[in-house]
Amino acid sequence: MQTPKQPLQVHHKNQTDLSAWRKGRRTDPEKSVQNHQSPNNQKNFSKQDSLEEAFSYFEKVQDRVSLKKNSVLQKHLTTVESIALQRGLPPEGFGVLLNVALSGKLADTVNTRLLKSLIPASVIPEDSVVSSVSWLCVSKCSGNVQLLFLKWLITVFDFIDHKEQIHALYGFFFSFLQDEKMCPYVCHLLYLLTRKESVKPFRIRKLLDLQTKMGVQPHLQALLSLYKLFCPELVTITLPAKMKAYFKNSEGPWKAAINAVRQRKQENSPAPRPLFLGTAQPQSRKRKWNSQLIIPASSKTKNNLEEDREKNHVDLYSTNESFPVEQLQTFSQLLQNIHRLEFPSQMGSVLTNPLLLHYMNCVKDESVSLRLYYWMGQTLQEECTWCVADSYQYEEEFKDFLENVYKAECFLQEGFSSCEEFLYKSLPLWDGFCCRSQVLRLVSWIPLSNFSEMKSQLYDPLAQLFFTSSLYFKCSVLESLKELLQNWLNWHVSHLDSEPDSEVHSLNTTLSGLVNVVAELIHFVGWISTVALRLENHSTLMLYFVLDFYEAVCDIYLKYNLPLLIMPPAGVFYPALLSMDSVSLNQLCYIMYRYRTNLVAAKENELSKKKILPFKFSSQTYQEYNQYIIAMVGCLWTSSAFQKDTHPQGLRMDDDLLKKTRVQEFRTSFNIVYHPAMMGYALLFLQQAWPDDTTFNFSLIKGKKWNWYLEYLYAQGLRGLKVFIESSIRRVSQASSSKAENG
């Protein structure tokens, strides 16, 4: 959002309105210009070209060119006018056009038309305004053009991207007060520009002089009353308490055009109007106020009337002792002022402010999280594009908001409970499409909680969407569930250290409770993976995401110090083992190697009794692991998968049956040479080892060649295979080729 550069002033506070954030929004000129052109078609391209041509024409135009006689000027002028009215002008156009219009090179009719078409599409660069003021000082242009320029400046004041330099020109503007015609508009402009430090005794004197000269004028009174407000001690005259209107309406021709451009911009993003059935769809957009998604700008309003009571002056907006959050810009400021910092008046503004998020992390105040909880919960529900009718057009906005929430969660390494509740409420209604990546990322920050709750609130609706959606959706779900698992485990590890002090822990976070909940997540993923692999025909992409999840699972004991080891279900293991793709096989090898390392470590701990484990892995776990290892070694090394696999869902087949397949040498058809995922490597290896042999005699790979082949495979980057073979296969001797036992 915007960074409030203006010094804190009592009265600016009263002016905060919705336009403040709109302004903030416009500060990304490129983006809005791009958005603007999003329905890019040929027409727009050519329009863009002709606008650029017009700009460069006006940049170069010399001396007076008569409009009537010059068709080129006519053409470019009409281009600028029509595009300005239709879409507004890009920021870079203002400098060029203001320069021409105020330099007096062209006729006044042209200048007027140019000024009238200065309608911003996004923002107006400060530079262009500063240079026009210098043109004004040399008064090359006529009085009418000067007046028009001032009116324009007042109207578009809020569109100027920065105002520091313009503030520096306060004195120049003030000198224009001399001009009787310009005086009312200059007063209005000064009214917009005035800060407390602009109020100087000599200026007050000047204004009073003018007043005696011109009589009591509303615009002079306005400026004087503002000065009096800032410095009551300097302005002693009495001013009428209230004026009907200080300034004439100087909106000129621009206001309507600006609004029209803005409106057109919103309409330009068409979306299919979803059909809303069912009951009482909340129609939030009917409500005009705070109907757009706003993360409030950080600003603090002191809200402690009782304290101020004694001072006999009630002022919500005073900032005496504490450090105003608006001025908080750097981390070192945060450190220096952390004792006298107060949170902004609207907690929602911490969301996009990393410094305040840091501060929030330090302050353990329940009212802080409670304020954020209520704000975020209501905003999420109110703006949810798939829950609230007519909000489809705000999807981009909602996406940005969810993105911000997610970033804040990552920053805090903690989920927001309001976000969790939002997900539970809205997932059953979600189409799995709207804001997909944002929603799935938020899922990864769901806090650890009771399983029965997780099942009905998260797993069930997620599974429904999962099974009925595309392959890519399935992969995204698996990815975010992996993140979820890792976030839970990280949370567990970080709370192991700080156990005694946290009250949080007293919420019956027993180790067994934690283990159960994590185990349920892993079982859930195992189940959906098994089904999804069959649905998606064992897609390699899918398998990659499934195995990626198990890469986190296999290391839980060693990496996260949690006594939990869950093997992948057969529906995951066998598709990976028999995959046609060496990447999956390699990944599986690595996973099985890590399982082994974890199990060995657990066994050692158990035997040495160094640590008295509250849990030990059941013999069933070891048995399951061993079954898989036998199958793997049979498949990759001993060519005995069909004989030795003991898993009930495994590969074991009777010889009679195998004979019926009429595959010759079925016994040797599964090892690192013949495995379908490896055969490509074997082929390349043969070509390199026996370049002249074209018979592709795979049986040549044995004995010493077998070892060479292994080295070749390792060199190809199959590191998972390497660590697996080196750990799980005990080689009787280097010479023995196909005799090996499982580990």
Next chain:
Amino acid sequence: MESADGAARTLPSLGQLSRGRLFGRAHGLFGLSPSSRLLPPAPRSQENTEPQKIAFLLRKQWTLYSVTPLYRFSPACLRDYSRLLSAFIAAEKQKGLAVEVGVELDIKVAVSSLPDLKGSEQDQAGILVQLSLRSPASRKNSEEKLVWSGWFCCVFGDDLSKNLPKDFTCLPLFLANGAESYTSIVGSWFQKTFDCCFRRLTISPLSLSWMAAMWTGCKVDKTTSAMELVFSVPCLPYPLDISYAIHPEDAKALWDTVQKTPGEITQEEVDIFMDCLYSHFHRHFKIYLSATKLVKVSTAIASAHCDGIIKFLQSQYLTGVLMLLTELAISQIQ
């Protein structure tokens, strides 16, 4: 839903990885309507209330909002709030011109307390905000015209208030009458000043049927007006509303046969009551009202529209109706 037992709603949660989980969170309930509701306690005697203030709330259309707890709101500072709010309104109206706090302005703001508008002792007293326009012609105070009013209240809002830290004030229900532009300004000021959130509170057909049943059972001295239910037929290219008027005594007689447990109403009873009305209608008009959407209920007690608009008609049942609305507001907040 029928089996959802009120007592079993809070599930013990294991561990916490989140910020601000909470205080009075109806866990796992998520806005579902409870399966039974207690009837509000017998109408309290209205002797010590300010009768004008209560009368002021009656027979007006109020638009409903839910409001999250107000942070650092102090009921002792209402006069200061009036001044600040009036300066804020003036600033909003003038858009960009500075406004001095405390000077006489076009719009007069009065923030006052509605001390008797509450249910239990824990409830915060209601707060009334009134905006009146000073006529520019005569600067005497007599010439004021009320242009907008709104009030906050909490009737038996213990669900929300019981675990709140003391910095928070629980006034979950807000009702506004007048131009929406004023609602927006006043709402924005409250949102900015007390870090709260306003949301329109709509009433689901289920809640409307509860209201129909609950209000049918209430005794009114003179039963003059008919009970009216308005249904809208969904999925039509043009709007079609069906109005179903029932003589209040007939409705009461039906309800008395349905309602069994004294002092309590169950979802089942409400369903039976509505089903009876539907089947009666079907007998005569061959239209299944159960396939339409209930959009409005009017009785002698009050009338309510699904868009979240309510009109109170009987002062002695005011707190009873507010109790139900408070409950709905709280379920939207939590």
